[in-house]
Amino acid sequence: MLDVAVAVFLIALNGLFSLSELAIVSARKVRLKALADNGRPGAAAALALAEDPGRFLSTVQIGITLIGILAGAFSGAALGQRLTDVVIAYGVAPNMAEPIGYGVVIGAITYLSVVIGELVPKNLALRNAEGIACLVAPLMSMVSRAGAPVVWLLDASTRLIFRLLGSTAEPASAITDEEIRMLMAEAETAGVIEMDERKMISGVLRLGDRPIRAVMTPRTDVDWLDLNDDEAELKEQLIATQHSRLPVCEGDPDRMIGALQVRELLPALLMGEVPSIRAYVRSAPVVPDGLDALDALRTLQGAEVPMALVHDEYGHFEGIATPADILDAIAGAFRSDEAEAEPEIVARADGSYLLAGWMPVDEMAEQLRISLPPKRSYETVAGLVINGLRHLPQTGECVDIHGWQFEVVDLDGRRIDKVLATPLRVPT
CATH class of the missing domain: 1.20.5 (Single alpha-helices involved in coiled-coils or other helix-helix interfaces)
Incomplete structure (x- = not known):
């Protein structure tokens, strides 16, 4: 009976090492750190083991290997011989009883080792990795310290082999x-x-991957004031505008001098006066069109007027960026005009999609499950089509890109207004 108890103990000990291995390897470091900050016992030890996986895995491997050797030797020498004697007692010939006895013992030990020593602990570890990691980490830390010389030797050997292979033993833990x-x-x-x-x-x-030109309001859609216009024309523009802020130039849109908050002129306009617009112009940050959208957002947060004037590398005015543009990129566009109430994308019954030319190309790629190059010269669906065609298209022209056919179905002057995306059929 003692022999059976020893065998079961060794199998259970193997299960403990398997449980510890998968729990600590599977545990999320962020959650372990949070548990450690909250004072959860064992969380700090679990985090330390997870931060040094080479040392921890060496400790586990030593334990599993020693247990395997002991279990094999014990089952063969003790239980195998005992079962052989039992089989002989039932009248089986000795030359047949020995293979039967040892075979049954090895089969039973193997089955129990796989089920109790591996599968059950690992499935249990996957269900609550962080909680179990906190429970077993103190014990595993003690085992690691007890076998420190052997653990160091195995870990160093592993790192040496990785160096010889021209690689690194450090895990790629970055989350994409x-x-x-x-x-x-x-x-x-x-x-x-x-x-x-x-x-x-x-x-x-x-938003974190976009330059500001991908979220700005382009120059073609921007209304601005020119200080060189006469007062009557400026007053008419101010009364007719639907915008709360307008960029202001001096003679040429490429010479933007700032931004105007229309509400500041409202009292004078209501009284029929024509105020001096130049006196109300406030400074607005000028940003390059390649600036990251998040950096542009920080610039807007510190600006006197929440409007950035976007210029290209040659100094040409390209458009404006406002907090509303950033919000559009995150939550989707808010369009109040009837003419602009069109959706970005419409799914059709045949599996195709009707796309707006101004739709951000990364949003389209996410919808159609297309992989775009990280570095590209276009930011909209229209830009993608022009990049594929290499010329300004005519209505009805098509281009095949990333397993989809993009057909220009509507133009607004030279601007691509509507594109039909159809999946290409794979020949069978």
């Missing part, structure tokens, strides 16, 4: 945007977050 999007999709499916929340989080991730 794609992994975050997949996690959000799983959270939405599980009901943890709502669809609109996922879309806004995706918008924030996209």
